[in-house]
Amino acid sequence: MSALWDEWGVRHPVTILQLERVQVVQIKQNQKNVRPPLVAVQIGCTEEKNQFTKPLLGHFKNAGVNPKAKLLEFHVTPDAVLPVGTEIKAAHFVPGQYVDVTAPSIGKGFAGVMKRWNFKGLPASHGTSLAHRSAGSTGQNQDPGKVFKGKKMAGRLGGSSATVLNLKVLKIDNVLNLIYVKGGVPGFDDQFVRIRDAIKKPGEKCFPSDCIPPPFPTIDLEIVNNMPRELMAKTGGIDPFVPKEV
Template identity: 50%
Template sequence: MAVMWDNNGARLPVTVLQLENCQVTANVKTVRADGSEYHAVQVAASDRPEKTTTKQMLGHFKKAGVPPKRTVKEFPVTPDAHVPVGTTLSAIHFVPGQFVDVISNSIGKGFQGTMKRWNFKGLRASHGVSVSHRSAGAIGAHQDPGRVWPGKKMAGRLGGERTTTQNLTVVRVDTTLDLIFVRGCVPGVDDAFVMIRDAKKKMESVARVAYTKGQFDKVLPKHVDDLPFPAGTRELAAQLPPVIVAPSHRVTSPFTPRE
C-alpha cells in the first residue's frame, strides 16, 4: 500500500496492483441447460517457465499463441464483447474514476477464538470470571434440542478463503509499468494474485437500471465519459498519456471552512 493526494490536497490510502503480461487465451461460448448462452473471455497473466507447466496447459497456451502463464481466469461478457485471442491487455482497461471489485484469497490466520473470528464481546476482564473472560460461553440449548445447532459460531480456522472487496475507486493508472492504483485495501498477502473486475453493484447493476430508465447520463460514474472498447490494449495505451489520474469526487477542498 501507499498514499496519494488528490487535486484538493486530501490524503488517500491506495493499493498498487500490476498487470504482468496479461493476455487473452480463449473466448468461451457455451449453452446452459435452460437454453441461454454463456459468453466469457479467458485471461491469463504472469509468465512462467515451460518446465513447471503441465503438458495440458502448454498445449492450451500454444494454441492461443501466448507463453505459459501462472494464473488463468474467466470473465463473463456480452456476446459482442469478445476480444481476439492473444491480445495483450494494458492497465488502461480500467478507467480512472470507475469502481472495481478485487477478489483474492484472504490472509490465513490459523486457529482463532470466537472473539477474533466472530467479534464476540467476551466477559469482564477484571473480577469474577477468572481465566474464562475470552471463552465462547454456552453452546447448547437445554434438553430440547439436546444438541448443538449446525452453523454455531465457534472457534476455528480464520482466513485463507476467497474474499471480495467491493466498490474500490481507481484513482490512477500508469500504462508504462501497467500499474493500477485503487483506493483502499485489498485481500491477500503481498505479491498475491488478485482478480479485478468492474464493480457488480455500482457499475453493472446501477448502470443497468439507469439504462432501462433512459438515464444515460447516470450509466457511468462521475468524471468517467466512456469505457474503452475493445478492451484497453497496448495500442490504445500508446495513444494516451502514460499516467492518468482521476479527479477528486469532492466538490470543494476538505480544508476549506464551511460557511
C-alpha cells in the same frame, strides 16, 4: 499500499496493483440452446516456465501464448469477446471508475471466538478461572439436545476468498501497467487478485461522467502507446480546505 494527493491536496490511501502480461488465453461458449448466450473469456497473467503439466502446456501452445502462472474466467456478452492473445493493459480501466477486487484473505490459523467472531468473552472477575476468552454456552437443554449447524465457534480464520466492493481507481500508469485503487484489498503482498467492474454501480454510476461510454470492449494498444504515462482521476467539487461562509 501507498498514498496519493488529489488536486485539492487531500491525501488518499491507495493500493498499487500491477497487470503483468495479462492476455486472453481461451474463449468458452455455453450450449446453443441456453438463452441468453453466455461467453467466458479465460485470462492468464504472469509468465511462468516451470511446474506445468503436458496438457496445460498444450493448452497454452494452442492459444499461441506463453505459459501463465494464473488463469481466471470472466463472463462477458458476445459483443465483448476479445481475440485470443490480446494483451490487456492498465488503460483498460478508466481513472475515476469503480471496481471490485477479489483475493484470498490472509490466513491467521486457528483462532478463538473473540478474535474470529468478536465475542466479548466471559467476565474478567472473581470466580472465572482460566476461561476469560471462552465462548460460553453453545447449546440448549435436552430439547433439542444438540449444537445447531453454523454455530459461531473457534476455528480456522482467514485464507478464504474475500471481495472488497466499490474501490475507486484513482490513477493508472501506462508504462508500468499499474492501477492505483483507493483503499485496501484482500491478501498479502504479491497476491494474485481478480479485478472486475463494480457490480453494485451498474451503467453510468460505475464510470465518471466525462468517460461515458467507456472504451468497449477494451482500449486499442495503438491508442495506449499515444497516451500519457500517468492519468489521474479528478475529485472535483469545492476545495475542502476553504472555510465555509457562515
